[in-house]
Structure formats: C-alpha cells, structure tokens
Amino acid sequence: MEPEVVEAEIVLPTYLSFKRVQTYEKYPKGQSRGRHWKHLKQIIQSENYSNYPSDEPTYVSIESPPSMHPCKRICDITGFEAPYYDPRTKLRYANAEVFRTVRSLPDEYVQKYLAMRNAAVVLK
Amino acid sequence: MPFISQFQRQSDYNLFSPTTPIVIDNGASYFRIGWAGETEPRVVFRNIVQRPRHKVTGETVTIVGDHNPALMKYFDCTRSGPRSAFDSNVVYQFEIMEYILDFGFDRMGANGLEIDHPVLITECVCNPVQSRSKMAELLFETYGVPSIAFGVDAAFSYKYNQHHGVCNKDGLAMCPGFTTTHVIPFVDGEPVYKGCCRTNIGGYHVTDHLKQLLSLKYPYHLARFTWEKVEDLKMEHCYIAQDYASEAQLFRRGGKEAEEKTRCWQLPWVPPPTEEPPSEEEIARKAAIRERQGQRLREMAEAKRSSRINELENELHGLEFLLQQLDQVEESDIPSFLSDTGYVSKQEIESARAKVTQSLRKAKGEPKSDQAETERADSANSEKYSLINIPDETLTPEQLVEKKKQLALKSMSEGRQRSKQKRYEEEMQRERRLQLEEEKRLENPELYLEQLHAKYKDLSEKVDQRKRLKTNGNHTNGNNLSGGVGRGERLNAAQRERMRLLTTAAFDRGKGEDTFGARDEDWHLYKLMSRDNDDDDEGPDEDEAELARISSRLQDLDPTFVPKLDTGNAQSAEAVPRSRPLTKEDFQIIFGVERFRCPEILFNPNWIGVDQVGLDEMAGVSIRRLPDKDESLEERLTDSILVTGGSSVFPGMIKRLEAAIRMIRPCGSPIRVVRALDPVLDAWRGASAYASASLFHTQTFSRADYYEKGEDWLRGYQLKYTI
Numbered sequence: 070m071e072p073e074v075v076e077a078e079i080v081l082p083t084y085l086s087f088k089r090v091q092t093y094e095k096y097p098k099g100q101s102r103g104r105h106w107k108h109l110k111q112i113i114q115s116e117n118y119s120n121y122p123s124d125e126p127t128y129v130s131i132e133s134p135p136s137m138h139p140c141k142r143i144c145d146i147t148g149f150e151a152p153y154y155d156p157r158t159k160l161r162y163a164n165a166e167v168f169r170t171v172r173s174l175p176d177e178y179v180q181k182y183l184a185m186r187n188a189a190v191v192l193k
Numbered sequence: 194m195p196f197i198s199q200f201q202r203q204s205d206y207n208l209f210s211p212t213t214p215i216v217i218d219n220g221a222s223y224f225r226i227g228w229a230g231e232t233e234p235r236v237v238f239r240n241i242v243q244r245p246r247h248k249v250t251g252e253t254v255t256i257v258g259d260h261n262p263a264l265m266k267y268f269d270c271t272r273s274g275p276r277s278a279f280d281s282n283v284v285y286q287f288e289i290m291e292y293i294l295d296f297g298f299d300r301m302g303a304n305g306l307e308i309d310h311p312v313l314i315t316e317c318v319c320n321p322v323q324s325r326s327k328m329a330e331l332l333f334e335t336y337g338v339p340s341i342a343f344g345v346d347a348a349f350s351y352k353y354n355q356h357h358g359v360c361n362k363d364g365l366a367m368c369p370g371f372t373t374t375h376v377i378p379f380v381d382g383e384p385v386y387k388g389c390c391r392t393n394i395g396g397y398h399v400t401d402h403l404k405q406l407l408s409l410k411y412p413y414h415l416a417r418f419t420w421e422k423v424e425d426l427k428m429e430h431c432y433i434a435q436d437y438a439s440e441a442q443l444f445r446r447g448g449k450e451a452e453e454k455t456r457c458w459q460l461p462w463v464p465p466p467t468e469e470p471p472s473e474e475e476i477a478r479k480a481a482i483r484e485r486q487g488q489r490l491r492e493m494a495e496a497k498r499s500s501r502i503n504e505l506e507n508e509l510h511g512l513e514f515l516l517q518q519l520d521q522v523e524e525s526d527i528p529s530f531l532s533d534t535g536y537v538s539k540q541e542i543e544s545a546r547a548k549v550t551q552s553l554r555k556a557k558g559e560p561k562s563d564q565a566e567t568e569r570a571d572s573a574n575s576e577k578y579s580l581i582n583i584p585d586e587t588l589t590p591e592q593l594v595e596k597k598k599q600l601a602l603k604s605m606s607e608g609r610q611r612s613k614q615k616r617y618e619e620e621m622q623r624e625r626r627l628q629l630e631e632e633k634r635l636e637n638p639e640l641y642l643e644q645l646h647a648k649y650k651d652l653s654e655k656v657d658q659r660k661r662l663k664t665n666g667n668h669t670n671g672n673n674l675s676g677g678v679g680r681g682e683r684l685n686a687a688q689r690e691r692m693r694l695l696t697t698a699a700f701d702r703g704k705g706e707d708t709f710g711a712r713d714e715d716w717h718l719y720k721l722m723s724r725d726n727d728d729d730d731e732g733p734d735e736d737e738a739e740l741a742r743i744s745s746r747l748q749d750l751d752p753t754f755v756p757k758l759d760t761g762n763a764q765s766a767e768a769v770p771r772s773r774p775l776t777k778e779d780f781q782i783i784f785g786v787e788r789f790r791c792p793e794i795l796f797n798p799n800w801i802g803v804d805q806v807g808l809d810e811m812a813g814v815s816i817r818r819l820p821d822k823d824e825s826l827e828e829r830l831t832d833s834i835l836v837t838g839g840s841s842v843f844p845g846m847i848k849r850l851e852a853a854i855r856m857i858r859p860c861g862s863p864i865r866v867v868r869a870l871d872p873v874l875d876a877w878r879g880a881s882a883y884a885s886a887s888l889f890h891t892q893t894f895s896r897a898d899y900y901e902k903g904e905d906w907l908r909g910y911q912l913k914y915t916i
Binding site: 127138 | 202249254255256257260261264267280281283285286287288291292295296298299303304305306307308317318319320321322323324334335336337386387389390391392393402405406409412437438441442444445786787790797798799800801802803804805806807810811814820908
C-alpha cells in the first residue's frame with residue numbers, strides 16, 4: 070500500500086476493537102455480496118399494514134396524492150412554455166426553430182429527453 | 194462549497210462518561226455524528242461506501258465517504274461505484290450501514306470493547322419496522338450499545354428552532370431533503386404524523402435533472418459533467434424563480450436582463466499552436482531543394498531513355514542485318530540458316546523489326562501515329578478476317594472452324610473498340626460540362642455558388658432522410674442486451690417487409706397442418722424478399738456520388754463551406770465538425786434557463802414524471818389531512834412555517850412558498866414563512882440538544898426491552914419531543 074494512502078487513512082481497517090463481531094466474520098468472503106437485502110418495495114409489501122388499525126400513519130399512507138393543479142407544460146429542450154407537441158417523437162417544443170432541432174435529433178437523444186420526463190418507450 | 198466533510202480522528206473519546214449519548218444524524222446525503230450537548234457534530238462525511246480493488250496488491254478494500262480523488266488513483270474503481278445504504282429515505286442495506294457506522298465510530302476515537310454510550314439516531318418519518326428493527330439489532334449486537342432512541346430529523350430541527358424562538362409550538366415544518374420532501378404539522382410541540390405528507394423528490398433529483406440536461410445539450414463535453422461537479426454547479430448557480438412563466442418569458446425575449454442572469458462556464462481550452470508562416474529564407478531553401486531533386490530525377494530519366502534507345506537501335510540494326518543476309522541466302526536454306534538465330538520465318542523477323550522500330554519511335558518521343566495504327570489495324574483485319582465474308586457453303590470444315598474463330602475475334606475487337614469509343618465520348622461530354630460550368634462560374638460567381646449550395650442542401654437532406662429511414666431502429670435499443678434480432682429491432686423497411694411476408698405465409702388458416710412449401714409457388718416468397726433488400730441498397734448510390742462531387746467542388750471554391758458530416762450515426766452527432774478549427778466558444782457551457790428550471794421540479798414533480806404534489810400544494814394537503822382541526826389551528830399553523838433541510842437553501846424559495854401558500858389559504862389569514870437558522874445542521878443540533886436533556890433516558894429503550902417486547906412494540910415506539 071502506498072505510503073500516502075496509508076497516511077491518509079482512507080481505507081477502513083478490517084479489525085475494530087469496539088465491535089463484538091467483525092465484518093469479515095459476519096460476511097465471509099466468497100458469499101455473494103449483493104445479498105438478499107430487501108429493497109424498499111419489498112419491505113413495504115411484506116409489512117402487513119392491513120393487520121393494524123387503519124388510522125395510524127404508516128410509511129405508505131403519508132405519501133402525497135397526485136397534483137390537482139393543471140400541469141404546466143414546458144419545452145423539453147429549451148425550458149420555455151410549450152403549447153406544442155410533436156406526434157412523431159412525442160417531445161414538446163416551444164416554437165418553429167426548436168421544432169427543427171427536435172426533428173433533426175437522432176433517436177437516441179429523443180429517447181433520453183423522454184426518459185427525463187419518464188415518458189420513454191421501454192421495450193422489455 | 195457549503196457542505197464540507199470532516200473526519201479527523203477525535204482524541205477525546207475517553208473523556209466522556211458512559212452516560213453521554215452519542216448523537217447520529219443518519220441522512221441520505223451526509224452522516225453526522227457527535228456528542229450530545231455540543232453544537233457541532235464531530236465527524237461529517239458523505240453517506241456512501243466504495244469497495245474498489247487496490248491496483249498493486251489486488252485486495253478489495255472499503256472506503257467510506259468521499260475522498261481526495263488524487264488518492265483514489267491507486268485503486269481500480271471501474272467495477273465499484275459509490276453505493277448508498279438508502280433506498281429513497283429508508284435504510285435497507287445493513288452491510289453498508291455497518292461500514293458507515295464503523296467508520297463513524299472509529300473517527301470519533303472509539304476504543305475499548307464496545308460502544309458504551311446511549312445512541313440517538315435519526316430515521317425517516319414512519320420508518321417501516323423491519324428497517325428499524327434491523328438497525329436496532331445492528332447497534333445492540335455488533336456494537337454493544339446499551340440503549341437506543343429513534344427520532345425524526347425534521348422534528349428535531351423544528352424543536353431546535355422553536356427553542357430559539359424562530360417558530361411557535363404550533364406550526365408546519367417543510368423539509369426538502371436529499372431524496373424526499375416532508376411536510377409535518379406540529380401541534381403543541383409534538384408532530385402529528387397523521388397530517389404528514391411526503392413527496393419523493395429531493396436534491397438528488399434536482400442534480401440528476403441538471404446533469405441530464407447538460408449532457409444532452411453539450412454531448413461533446415459529456416465527461417466533464419460528473420455528479421460532484423454538477424452538484425457544485427447546482428449549489429452555486431441555481432435559484433428558484435418567483436414565477437416560472439415570467440422568468441421563462443424574460444429569457445425568451447433575450448434582453449439585457451436575461452444576459453445578466455446567464456452564467457457561462459469556460460472549460461480549459463488550449464488554442465492549437467499557430468504555425469508561423471515560413472520566412473523568406475526557408476521558402477527559398479525549400480524551393481532550391483525541390484529544384485535539385487527535380488533536376489536529378491530528370492537526369493535519371495534522360496539517361497534511362499537514351500540507354501533504351503541505344504538498345505533498341507542495336508536490335509534494329511541486328512535484325513536488318515539478318516534480313517539482308519536472308520535475301521542473299523536461297524529459299525531452301527532459310528530454315529537451317531535461321532535455326533541459329535531463333536527465328537522461324539522471314540515474316541517473324543519482319544514483324545519483330547516492325548515492333549522494334551515502333552518502340553524506338555515511341556522512346557524517341559514521336560507521337561504515336563494513330564492513323565498508321567488504325568490503317569494497319571484495318572489491313573490486319575482484312576487479312577485476319579479474310580474468311581468471314583466468304584459464305585459458309587464454299588468452305589471446308591477446317592476453314593469453317595477457322596471462320597468461327599475469326600468471327601469471335603472480330604466481335605471481341607469490335608466490342609473493345611466500341612467501348613473505347615464510348616469512353617472517349619463520355620470524356621468529351623464531361624469536358625464539355627466542366628467547360629460550361631467554368632463559364633457559368635466566371636460570368637456570375639455568386640449566383641453559381643448559391644445554386645451549388647442549394648443543390649448540396651437538397652441532396653444532403655435526401656440522402657440523410659433515406660439513411661435515417663433505413664437505420665432508424667438500429668441505434669435506440671440500448672436496453673436490448675441479447676445478440677439476436679428481437680422484437681424491437683426490425684424497423685428497417687426491408688426487414689419489416691420480410692417479416693410481414695413471413696408472417697402472412699405462416700398464418701395458420703385453420704386447417705391444422707402447416708403446408709407451407711408443399712407447392713413450389715410458396716418458395717417464390719423468398720424471391721420477393723431479397724429483391725426488396727437489393728432495391729434499397731442501389732438507389733442512394735447515385736445521389737451520394739453526386740453529393741460527393743458537389744461537396745468537393747464547393748470545398749474548392751468556397752473557403753467558408755463546411756461539408757455536413759454523416760449524422761445518421763449517433764456517435765458523430767457528438768463531434769463538433771472538425772473541418773473548422775475549434776474555437777473558444779465551443780468550450781463554453783452556458784447556463785440560462787437551467788438555473789431556475791431544475792429547482793422548479795421541487796414545485797412541479799410532474800416535470801420529472803413523478804405524479805405527486807409539489808412543495809406548495811403539500812402544505813394544503815397536510816393541513817387537510819389533520820384529524821381534528823379548526824380555523825384557529827390552521828391559522829396558527831400557517832403563521833409559523835419553518836423551512837429546513839438541505840434542499841431549502843435555494844435563493845428565492847421563501848418568497849415563492851409564501852406566494853404559493855397565500856394562494857391556497859383564505860384571504861387575509863396570517864402567513865409567515867421562515868428559514869431555519871441552519872437548514873443543514875439544525876437536525877443534528879436539535880437532536881444533540883434533545884439528548885442532553887435530563888429526561889432523555891426515559892425515551893430510550895434498552896437491549897432487554899427490545900428482546901422482551903418484540904417487534905410489535907417497536908412499531909409503536911415514538912419519541913416524545915417535549916421533555
């Protein structure tokens with residue numbers, strides 16, 4: 070290990086005195102590290118929220134509802150107000166110049182712009 | 194930069210008695226740990242872990258937090274990106290959490306056999322009990338902590354500010370964080386979680402949005418937009434517009450105000466070294482060298498030519514001498530005489546002599562006499578093809594064979610002549626066309642140039658369109674990992690046609706058995722298919738050739754012309770056209786609209802595709818959700834609205850919130866929106882103040898409690914914030 074790395078102490082030591090069980094004992098090498106930790110969706114699913122009184126606030130119940138205000142539409146490329154929408158590429162654009170840019174974009178970029186808005190076509 | 198990590202190892206761990214709690218603010222962005230009762234956390238670092246391999250020794254090490262990139266070059270970080278223990282705002286990866294806690298305790302100076310202090314740790318609102326119990330288990334089992342308390346960071350921040358008089362005991366806490374935004378109403382100093390509201394938008398999404406916008410706008414500089422750099426940019430330059438529509442209008446008009454609000458980031462750029470025009474002596478010297486080389490070459494060519502002429506002349510003399518000798522010898526003796534010399538008959542000698550004379554003439558530089566050629570060719574023709582004109586019946590069989598041979602030869606040579614003629618004619622035509630163009634150019638250079646440009650544009654558009662149609666599907670499907678042609682890739686017109694034909698053929702007409710191929714006509718299908726492929730490929734070629742010709746012509750004539758690169762290929766769309774030198778402007782990143790467009794998503798999550806309410810509406814939702822409310826309570830709530838959390842430091846946030854809340858409240862009701870004293874550190878400070886209270890130990894639970902009472906009790910565990 071290079072001297073400056075050792076000096077900077079950026080590496081976590083493997084043995085720490087204040088721990089009862091060390092990490093290498095708990096997670097032996099060789100076992101797949103990307104373990105079976107449940108993701109949030111799975112955690113929420115396995116919580117039996119239905120078993121408990123329904124007026125208690127839970128992680129799911131405090132989530133916000135969808136917006137009531139009409140959504141303001143802005144141009145995907147420039148950020149100005151965009152009353153227009155291109156049916157072929159499904160992008161929103163603000164004026165004729167931007168439209169020219171929209172039509173000349175290669176497909177990859179179109180999908181990336183749509184992905185920003187979570188509107189890309191995902192083929193599985 | 195407002196957020197700075199500090200992780201010096203503390204040395205006074207042993208000075209604190211075992212009753213002093215350790216306070217941890219476990220946030221999705223930063224991890225802060227310190228002692229209760231102090232105003233600043235001792236150790237602060239980013240809540241991420243990396244596990245790279247050391248390049249030299251090959252061992253995998255763990256690195257917590259963000260570190261000096263110069264040190265990171267010793268590690269191979271390609272396979273290990275930074276990983277977080279959080280999924281949204283809930284901890285789910287406890288292995289990573291363990292590394293983080295290790296590091297945190299280690300830097301606090303912990304030594305001894307276990308952590309012998311009570312721990313107060315923050316969590317998210319309504320944390321799922323699984324996460325909570327795993328955290329408790331981790332702390333109890335691995336670190337030996339005697340007792341734990343869980344609290345909500347936004348609540349601590351509110352209490353802290355309440356003690357300092359910034360807000361009242363009834364109020365609303367709005368906390369835009371790193372991954373989520375919460376609005377929590379407080380009644381009598383306690384948070385009412387029933388009225389709480391959470392949207393899954395935070396500072397992370399703002400930075401991500403900015404990063405994507407910049408990468409798409411400046412694909413050439415993609416490598417420059419790292420996460421850390423974009424976060425820096427966001428913190429420095431982004432602001433929240435008072436009214437988005439009018440700001441956008443301002444920029445659209447593009448006046449002076451818009452100019453002032455636009456920031457420009459100049460990337461490092463070195464102009465290419467300009468070559469100095471070579472000085473006079475250089476030019477003269479180079480010219481002299483070239484002269485000398487040319488001279489030498491010419492001399493060599495001369496020498497070769499003269500030697501060849503000499504050779505040929507000698508040969509000619511020899512042959513003529515032979516002929517003369519032949520004349521003197523009698524007829525019958527010719528074969529024996531000639532056997533020495535290697536020629537068989539007089540004609541041969543004569544033809545050889547003719548050839549040598551011809552080459553001699555060529556070497557001497559006389560023009561080849563075409564006339565003589567063709568005449569001789571004609572005469573040869575009439576000799577060679579003597580049999581052709583004689584009708585068939587009068588010839589003997591051998592002569593017939595001979596005649597067929599001659600016919601074939603004649604047609605071949607005629608074909609050759611015809612093609613030569615055609616080529617010659619084409620040459621003439623091209624010459625004529627070029628001449629015409631030259632004339633047109635000379636008489637009106639500008640008009641000619643314009644016409645050329647117009648033609649070029651038309652042609653290039655046509656070619657591009659055709660190319661795009663052909664390859665439209667082939668670049669989009671980055672998701673498609675399989676090697677074969679999948680459902681999404683058959684977007685080429687020919688391939689689509691092929692698929693259509695195949696599916697119609699395979700269509701089961703209900704007779705049960707598949708009888709395709711039983712009849713011969715079925716296989717004609719494949720003939721149709723390949724014809725489709727061929728047609729597509731041949732067409733554009735002439736257009737492309739024409740395009741190339743015009744482009745080269747334009748390049749010669751017009752110094753400002755830039756040939757359009759092939760944009761059908763997505764790769765080259767990134768490349769700045771390099772036929773003109775890169776200028777300083779190419780390396781400037783302009784922030785105009787992005788400055789206020791990105792933080793705007795906190796108010797309009799729809800722009801990211803998250804279908805939830807924005808910050809302004811959340812206040813209304815939260816008040817509506819309160820279980821029992823009356824007018825006065827609502828007024829008290831809106832009278833003290835505290836804005837805290839890492840993403841609340843954007844300039845303009847307070848004014849915007851005030852305006853937005855005024856819209857949803859009845860006219861005249863009091864509205865007061867204040868920012869926390871320190872939106873980033875207040876959560877930790879509040880927790881520290883709380884933990885140093887004398888009754889703190891009544892709010893904690895110990896290991897024994899945890900194992901006796903079990904998970905159900907843990908679910909119901911809530912901290913009481915006023916003690």
